[in-house]
Amino acid sequence: MTDKLTLDKFEEAAELVKKVTLPTKLEYSESLSDMTGGKIYLKPENFQYTGAYKVRGAYYKIATLNDEQRSHGLITSSAGNHAQGVAYAAKKFGCKATIVMPTGTPLIKVNRTKNYGAEVILQGDVYDDAYEYAMKLAEERNLTFIHPFDDLDVATGQGTIAMEIVQELPTVDYILVPVGGGGLVTGVSTLAKMLNPKIKVIGVEPKNAASMTEALKNDGPVTLPSANTIADGTAVKRVGTKIFPYCKENIAQMLTVDDSRLIGAFLNMVENHKMIVENSGLLPVAALDQLDLKGKKAVLVLSGGNMDVITMSSVVQHGLIQQDRIFTVSVLLPDKAGELVKVASTIADENGNVIKLEHNQFVSINRQASVELRITMESYGTSHKQQILKALEAKGYQPKVVDTKLY
The missing domain is CATH 3.30.70.260 (ACT domain)
Incomplete structure (x- = not known):
């Protein structure tokens, strides 16, 4: 494994991303603490400017590019949140951005990406389809590709979340992180171990898109036949190759969650915390009952809150029915x-x-x-x-x- 993910780079990224992020202070959850017997804190990245943590990695990655690379224009593929992160960060640097998104991407994510000045192209059913098309366009148009997760600079930017968590709660025992392609969990788990080897970072992914779970079982990335989940931000069929060695070394445990559990978690966030959290960001909340956290301090990374109102109304209805x-x-x-x-x-x-x-x-x-x-x-x-x-x-x-x- 290379040593590219270094503490110096994490510290550099932590200072840089302050230019484009809001301070998402930890919020103590009384209801979740009572439920688990531990002390549960929320890291509300759904409160970021772009509604998600992804702007961290996007901004740091673009900051590492040279003027020539930026001048070509940027392109990326995304299920939604990385799209907004790249579009927003590109605007800050004065770069043109092209974003390829799956056709089923929620309208709120498409419109907000366009509002940041990016060209949006809808292509394919899932992220992996959009990725293939984006790579084709990058070659045809000579654009600089910003990978949403399989890039160590992007993962470094995402890892700044761990820096903030440890600074605010040095005695944290567990950090629960949603997992799609693996960029977030790579950055958070690697930096958390650098800062305190006793911290256990647990990845959580949808049961029907458990690409990291399968990768760890097979000692390397494998391609799932499908990634059918309501957690669209983590609907990835294959995790990153570059980031996988870090995941293998630093992730303490992987958990999977049925889509049905996300519905109850959404109601919990709305009713008990007055927060809108998208399905992918709810994965750590929905996985809590799989862990023994009695007497422990755990932080749940709520990765984003970009949920369109039609999906929201459907989730609320199903949640009320589910809970009788x-x-x-x-x-x-x-x-x-x-x-x-x-x-x-x-x-x-x-x-x-x-x-x-x-x-x-x-x-x-x-x-x-x-x-x-x-x-x-x-x-x-x-x-x-x-x-x-x-x-x-x-x-x-x-x-x-x-x-x-x-x-």
């Missing part, structure tokens, strides 16, 4: 006056809140025998839901829980 805070039941009623009032009163007596009703008189040929009433309601959670169902049963109804669809 919204559910739908079907009951059969005699088709006569007053029956609807009886059902509504039963629900109201148990503090349930009806938000949608569907009355189907054609569920049976014999309308005098029964009609179907579908009721979508709010509850406080699973135990409250069961309380409401038991109350309906006690009144002689036979409620059946059905799939909830709000729209």
